[in-house]
Amino acid sequence: MPDALTMDKIVSLCKRRGFVFPSSEIYGGLGSSYDYGHYGVLLKENVKARWLEAMVRERDDIVALDSAIILHPQVWEASGHVGGFTDPLVDCRFCKKRFRADQLDDAQCGKRPSKHPGETDDCDLTEARQFNLMFETRVGPVEETGTKVYLRPETAQGIFVNFKNVAQLARRRPPFGIAQVGKSFRNEITPGNFIFRTLEFEQMEMEFFVPPAEADEWYRYWIEERRAWYLRLGIRESHLRVRPHDADELSHYSSATSDIEYLYPIGWSELEGIANRGDFDLTAHTRASGTKLEWVDSATGERYTPYVIEPAAGLNRSMLAFLCDAYDEELVGERERTVLRLHPLVAPVKAAVLPLLGKDAEMAGRARALYEELRRVLSVEYDDNGQIGRRYRRQDEIGTPWALTIDEQTLEDDTVTLRDRDSLAQERLPLGRVRERVLDLLAAPWSSPKAS
Helix, strand or coil: CCCCCCHHHHHHHHHHCCCEEECCHHHCCCCCCEEECHHHHHHHHHHHHHHHHHHHHCCCCEEECCCCCECCHHHHHHHCHHHHCEEEEEEECCCCCEEEHHHHHHCCCCCCCCCCCCCCCCCCECCCEEEECCCEEEECCCHHHCEEEEECCCCHHHHHCCHHHHHHHCCCCCCEEEEEEEEEECCCCCCECHHHECCEEEEEEEEEEECHHHHHHHHHHHHHHHHHHHHHCCCCHHHEEEEECCHHHCCCCCCEEEEEEEEECCEEEEEEEEEEEECHHHHHHHHHHCCCCCEECCCCCCEECCEEEEEEEEHHHHHHHHHHHHEEEEEECCEEEEEECCCCCCCCCCEEEEECCCCCHHHHHHHHHHHHHHCCCCCEEECCCCCHHHHHHHHHHHCCCEEEEECHHHHHHCEEEEEECCCCCEEEEEHHHHHHHHHHHHHCCCCCCCCC
16 A cells, blocks of 8 residues: 655655756755756646636637736735735744744744644744735846836736726627736745745636626636636546635635635645635726726626636646646556556646667667657657666656557557556557547546546
8 A cells, every 4th residue: 555645755756757846956945946847847838728728718708918027016006915915924033933923823843843833942933023925126227226116926916907908909898807827926934845835936817807796606606617627637526625715814805715725745725716806906906097997888888897706726736736636656566656647638748659679770760750740749758768667667657648669560560559557558559540549538538547
């Protein structure tokens, strides 16, 4: 029976197989900053692509946007971030660790992890201080005369300040949405748990503008729609739940918020939040900018400030959830196999082309030809290095759903072996049908074979 999944196992696999590396590692690293290797980039791009498909390409009521990372500083004053985007902070003079004052009961003492900060005689906590979560920088070549600006802590405000532009040009009327994927930056007090909470991260946010009377209906719709998206991409239902926020948890702009939570190795934690933001944002920017951000029906003359329903997901957290849910260990032929059972649509590489004998010129030639054919339509990999069993294991660990092996029989009858990652079943098929077969498999329904 394999041991329970730990974050250490995920971290080890990610570094070993080139998904994620500590940033600036040769200089000792920078806390909670990470670089994404080849397979990490491909995995992230696939998650983004599936999100954009679900949000934009497959719908008529949502359009895309890519707003600037550095916005006018008044944007953050109007949104409440400058005055209110702070957390209470305490330091322990003994262990030198920093904690959120409102989360001491959930934190671990720096010297005695079984205790909470403040529970031991050695703990020496400072008074709580407010800690600004936004990164400041300056625009202008001379520091003394430059304008103080901020790296955005969320992508949402870039959508709100563009509401008028999009409403006029996109030929949409409420209910309609604006979707954006991009980087955000937060000077986190307690970053950690690998890529779960980092200083810079990517968000997948959509602001859905609705008539005020329809806000609750759309709020409930988007909770279920976003939950279903994770299930469709293979996340096990037993590891996913919806948790409505209590009244004392709600942000100042929210009348209702629910978190879609995933059961990470660190416990149940937020994967995505869905909030009913009301008309707070458009009203605040209207008041601060003097520009009316409202919907006007040209036919009837009706005008109102739309309410906003916001599904906001972290790309890094989504990637981590897919990795955790896919990670599996099993015994195959008395040898332990580590495998990422990723949904094929999310997997970094869809198929691996493997000549049984890499130094055999004829086998290698057939394999390269097949690889060149498939790479035009799929993310595929060619691997002729090492024993075939080791190559299978390598592909299993990066989540490749199918392996295509060219062997002696291929030279006789132009057939190849297709091996399935999850079942280990093999089938023989003609070289001329490989592309069609892999594309059919990719389009077929898929669910995790892991026990719930």
